[in-house]
Amino acid sequence: MKVYTRLEIEELLARVQENEETAGKFFEVEMSVLSTLDFREFFEELLTKIRERFSVPYVWLSMIASSKATRLIHSFAASHVLGAQLGFVEKEVFGEILNGSTKPCLCNEHLHRFKPLLPDARGYVFNSIAVVPISLDGEPMGSLNFADIRSERFTPDIDTSLLEQLGVVVSICLSNVAAHEELRALAFKDPLTGLLNRRAMERALEREFERARRYKSELTLVFVDLDGFKLVNDSFGHDSGDDLLVHVATSLSGLSRGSDIVARFAGDEFILILPETDCGEAERFMKRIQAYLLEHPFVIREKSIAVQLSFGIASASDEGIDDMAAFLKKADQALYEDKARKKSSK
Helix, strand or coil, rough: CCCCHHHHHHHHHHHHHHHHHHHHHHHHHHHCCCCCCCHHHHHHHHHHHHHHCCCCEEEEEECCCCHHHHHHHHHCCCCHHHHCEEEEECCCHHHHCCCCCCCCEEECCCCHHHHHCCCCCCCCCCCCCEEEEEEECCCCEEEEEEECCCCEEEEEECCCHHHHHHHHHHHHHHHHHHHHHHHCCCCCCCCCCCCEEEHHHHHHHHHHHHHHHHHHHCEEEEEEECCHHHHHHHCCCCCHHHHHHHCCCCCCCHHCCCCCCCEEECCEEEEEEEEECCCHHHHHHHHHHHHHHHHHCEEEEEECCCCCCCEEEECCCCCCCCCCHHHHHHHHHHHHHHHHHHHHCC
16 A cells, blocks of 8 residues: 655645635536526626636637527527627537547647637637537537636646536536527517517617627628519419418528528518628628529429519618618618619519
8 A cells, every 4th residue: 555645645635625626616607507597698607607717818609500509599699798709610620629529628739720619800829728518409519618828727638527517517508598598589480480570680680780880890681572472472372472481481591601690571571680791792692592592493283483582782881871770771772772673674
């Protein structure tokens, strides 16, 4: 049996005490988010507590762009606080970074491979990183990340059991938050198409407009209207008209990015809110949607009907756009001009 010296015993006791203090800090973080049922509050509380209790200079979230959680967050959780601490990454890239593992990853060399996890335009400078995978209802949604300027802060030989426990707790809490948010979302959904309704769209647009102004980032609004919708209603009935609206809504949602917001404005009018997108990119995106709808016609009673759209585009940086109402009006005016051009060319 090994006999420990007094110095070794003191060092062992010091490590035990340090581990107990660390476990206590993790417990505080976990308790602070257990009762939270709001995405924005949940993430802000989580990141703030971690930064305060562990004195970590960089704490942020990386979200898989195609995940369910990302879609919910874009609908309900965007804020200037969260936006500065939130990065988006493609699912395949995320899997490559972690080599397919669901365990926490600690690293202090070859850090360039973690660059895709960083929030856009964040000048993080660090020499060690801890990446803690998190999930929503069993589906990988991204990671909670810690980074430090000190290379010895997160080394591969450190025990990750507490980090792994934190990842599990965060994932469980996320499921509760998501269930609550989805229930709340029912009040903001258009019952026919499942898109955001006008009320929810206006909330989202106001939020994105304020964020674009604050960070001087691109934000484009597209007003969309179906051509010949009344003819479909008159010829085939309102049920077929409803089916056509669902067809278009599904196409718009399916072709949009996870960060885009698609809403039904009224009748056969739709709104697309496109963050980090300029007018040229929005124009090309709408051309792709038009081409897709022509390639995938709407079928009524074995009759194929080519779906055509008119649209108007406005940018938050356009002259005279001082508020959300002016933003909507500018896109609506552009839509009117597009429809007028089509009529005059016939």
